[in-house]
Amino acid sequence: MEKLPPFQGQVMQKTRLQFWFIRICFVILIWACLANLVVVVKLWHPRLLTGFSVLTKITDPVEGSLIDSSRDHLIIPPRNYTSNGFLKVSCNGGLNQMRSAICDMVTIARLLNLTLVVPELDKKTFWADHSNFEDVFDVDHFINSLRDEVQIVKKLPKRFSLEDSHQIHEMPPVSWSDENYYLQKILPLFDKYKVIHFNRTDSRLANNGISLNLQRLRCRVNFQALKFRPKIEALGLKLISILQHRGPYLALHLRYEMDMLAFSGCTEGCSEHKAEELKQLRYAFPWWREKEINSSEKRALGLCPLTPEETSLVLLALGFEKTTQIYIASGETYGGQKRLALLRSRFPHIVKKEMLLDSEDMRQFRNHSFQMAALDFIVSVASDVFIPTYDGNMARVVEGHRRYRGHKPTFRLDRRKLVQLLDSYKNGTLSWDEFSSLVKIAHERRKGQPSVRHAIANKPKEEDYFYANPRECLPQEDASEGSKEPKNPLMMT
Numbered sequence: 001m002e003k004l005p006p007f008q009g010q011v012m013q014k015t016r017l018q019f020w021f022i023r024i025c026f027v028i029l030i031w032a033c034l035a036n037l038v039v040v041v042k043l044w045h046p047r048l049l050t051g052f053s054v055l056t057k058i059t060d061p062v063e064g065s066l067i068d069s070s071r072d073h074l075i076i077p078p079r080n081y082t083s084n085g086f087l088k089v090s091c092n093g094g095l096n097q098m099r100s101a102i103c104d105m106v107t108i109a110r111l112l113n114l115t116l117v118v119p120e121l122d123k124k125t126f127w128a129d130h131s132n133f134e135d136v137f138d139v140d141h142f143i144n145s146l147r148d149e150v151q152i153v154k155k156l157p158k159r160f161s162l163e164d165s166h167q168i169h170e171m172p173p174v175s176w177s178d179e180n181y182y183l184q185k186i187l188p189l190f191d192k193y194k195v196i197h198f199n200r201t202d203s204r205l206a207n208n209g210i211s212l213n214l215q216r217l218r219c220r221v222n223f224q225a226l227k228f229r230p231k232i233e234a235l236g237l238k239l240i241s242i243l244q245h246r247g248p249y250l251a252l253h254l255r256y257e258m259d260m261l262a263f264s265g266c267t268e269g270c271s272e273h274k275a276e277e278l279k280q281l282r283y284a285f286p287w288w289r290e291k292e293i294n295s296s297e298k299r300a301l302g303l304c305p306l307t308p309e310e311t312s313l314v315l316l317a318l319g320f321e322k323t324t325q326i327y328i329a330s331g332e333t334y335g336g337q338k339r340l341a342l343l344r345s346r347f348p349h350i351v352k353k354e355m356l357l358d359s360e361d362m363r364q365f366r367n368h369s370f371q372m373a374a375l376d377f378i379v380s381v382a383s384d385v386f387i388p389t390y391d392g393n394m395a396r397v398v399e400g401h402r403r404y405r406g407h408k409p410t411f412r413l414d415r416r417k418l419v420q421l422l423d424s425y426k427n428g429t430l431s432w433d434e435f436s437s438l439v440k441i442a443h444e445r446r447k448g449q450p451s452v453r454h455a456i457a458n459k460p461k462e463e464d465y466f467y468a469n470p471r472e473c474l475p476q477e478d479a480s481e482g483s484k485e486p487k488n489p490l491m492m493t
Contacts, residue, residue, distance in 0.1 A: 078147040085190040086156060087114040088168075088197040092122045095136070095373040096393040100467045101201035103221040106150055107214050108205065111179060112187050115151045118142070119201075121370065126259045126285065129369045136370050138227045145225045149217060160195055169193040172200035176460035178209050207466040208455040218466065219473035222397075223404055228374050235361060236378030242356050243379070248490050249325040251383035252315075253376075253398070255305040255390035258334045265293025266304035274335070302416025305390035308333065310422055312343040314413065315387075317439035324490055325349045327383065329376035329394075331369065353379070385490055386448075387411040396468035402448060403469060407486045410448035417442045448486050450474070 089105045091098035102119050109116040118133050133139055143152045160167060169189055174181060189196055198204070205218075227233070243249045261267065262282045267275040275295075282288050298304050306314065315324075326347050333339050344350050353375055354362060365371045373394065380386050380398045388395030391412065402408040418439065425435040445451075453471050456463040 076144065076148045078151070079149055081113050081151075083115040083151060084113050084187065085115070085193065086117055086153075086160070086195040087112070088117045088120075088156060088195055089201050090120045090122075090197070090199050091201045092125065093202050094122075094393060095370045096377065096397040097202055098122060098370075099222070099226060099397060100393065101204070102226065103218045103467070104205040105198070105201060106146060106152075106221045106225075107210075107218050108173075108182055108186075109150045110217055111182055111214060112190075114190075115153060117156055118152060118154050125287070129367075129371075131368050131370045134229070135368070136228065136232070136374060138229050141227050142225050146221065149220075156195065167194040168197055169195070170197040170199050173198055173204045175203050176206050177204060178206045179211065179214070203460075207453070207460060207463055212472055215466070215470070215472040219404070219470050222467065222470075223401070223473075228378070231364070232371060232374050233378065235357070235365075236375050238361070239353055239356055239375060239379050240382045243325065243327060243351070246325055248384040249327050250320065250385040250387060250490060251327050251329045251376075251380040252311070253380065253386070253388035253390075253395055254308060254311060254328050254330045254333060255388065255392055255395075256308055256333050256335075256339070257331050260305055260390065260392070261334055263288055264298065264304055265290065265295055266298055267295040268299055268304060269307040269309065269339070270335075299419055300416075302414070302419060304415070306413070306415065306418070308339050308343040310418070311389050312346045313422060313425070313435075314418060314439060316346060317436040318411070318443065319436075319440065320347075320490065322347060323349060325351070327379055328352045329380045331372070381405070383408075385409045385411070385488060387413065389413065390415075396465045399448070400465075400467045400470050403450070404473065407448050407450055409486045409488045411443060412446040412448075414442050414446060447488075 087105065087109050089101070091101050093101070098119070098121060105119060106116060108114075118139060121129070121131055121133055121136065123130050133142075139154065143154075146152060169192070173186065186196065210218075228236070258278070258281065261270070262278040265278075265282065267278060270278070279291075282291055282293075295304070324347060326349060328350060340350070353372070365375070377394065377398060380394075381401045386398060386402060386409070388398070388411075399410045399412070402410050421430065421435055421438055421442070424430045425432070430438070451469065453464040453466070453469040
């Protein structure tokens with residue numbers, strides 16, 4: 001066999017190496033593009049790629065779903081658009097009211113082609129928490145995970161200083177507004193101003209009548225983009241691990257707290273001194289508009305949180321056994337341990353985060369009510385059963401997360417009906433067996449089953465809340481009414 005000249009042989013060998021190098025690079029490029037495509041689709045709707053195994057998946061005990069471990073390391077291509085101006089927002093309310101508001105503000109920024117400034121958290125109201133956005137949420141993940149929809153910056157450019165305030169217009173948008181309001185009333189303002197500052201953000205976007213793509217963006221922000229910062233998530237996972245090691249647990253959002261009682265005017269079970277203390281607190285905050293409140297009337301209408309004593313009777317009537325492990329997901333109970341005594345005597349396995357974590361774990365969260373609420377949120381979403389005693393913002397947002405994660409058992413207590421039954425039991429009109437049977441009947445269809453979100457024309461406050469039942473973001477079979485009741489792993493009689 002004739003040998004090739006040395007120079008020609010080297011050329012052929014080099015050509016082969018180049019050929020294989022190009023093939024390998026091409027394959028890597030294809031896989032990288034495919035991986036990024038999968039991440040984009042999963043961020044838009046994580047259920048669409050169930051079972052797709054290109055990316056490494058890990059089980060997330062907080063969310064109870066599969067997430068990909070590569071998501072935070074892959075850069076989503078930014079959406080290319082000409083910004084009409086900057087949207088600055090100052091959120092108001094507690095953690096979960098602000099969470100919903102942030103989802104709405106991202107959606108409004110997308111609708112109007114604006115640049116969103118990372119939202120400011122409430123530092124002025126009852127909670128007096130000075131945490132910034134980045135103290136509670138993973139700000140880099142928030143920005144990067146939404147870059148294909150909205151440009152988000154951490155701060156306004158320096159050129160928009162207080163000295164140049166004529167370029168900034170501050171206002172509260174109208175509550176429960178639809179797309180037309182923002183397109184016709186807000187967008188034209190950017191012809192005059194470079195920055196619009198929304199100084200109130202609670203319930204500023206309608207529950208219904210919003211375009212499907214915008215409704216799904218609200219979900220994407222809520223379920224994917226708003227991650228708690230790593231230290232909070234790690235401690236939340238630790239709490240879940242401790243609880244699950246002991247067995248199934250019920251998360252009880254016992255909203256018998258000073259701020260709720262003062263705001264609502266509910267004083268059931270309080271002494272005259274305590275009732276007066278709550279009234280004085282209500283007068284101390286001018287933005288709590290209703291001052292003189294008839295507690296008995298509100299309770300009869302089902303507008304008051306259940307007391308700890310009432311809660312213990314309802315749990316027993318529903319069939320929860322004395323051995324049930326109960327995690328109280330709330331702040332300090334008004335009246336302290338004395339008000340919890342009866343509940344604890346009937347359910348001795350009651351725990352709170354302060355009982356499960358050591359002082360060093362808790363030290364970094366003290367005096368930071370939003371971060372403490374984040375821990376309760378994480379534990380509540382992961383619980384085997386969730387029961388709120390009042391349908392406030394945390395109750396509704398947790399309910400929405402649990403629906404999104406597979407309709408985990410979530411009891412929506414019919415407080416108006418329960419007040420009637422509780423009073424009839426206490427005055428001897430109903431026997432225990434009759435009381436228990438009627439409580440169970442009243443909640444047969446209130447355990448977190450899939451349901452349609454009903455709209456009420458011109459009464460947005462009374463209709464079903466979007467974030468409690470984001471049906472546009474659920475698989476069609478999950479969103480329909482009459483679906484099978486979610487499995488309850490806790491022993492019930």
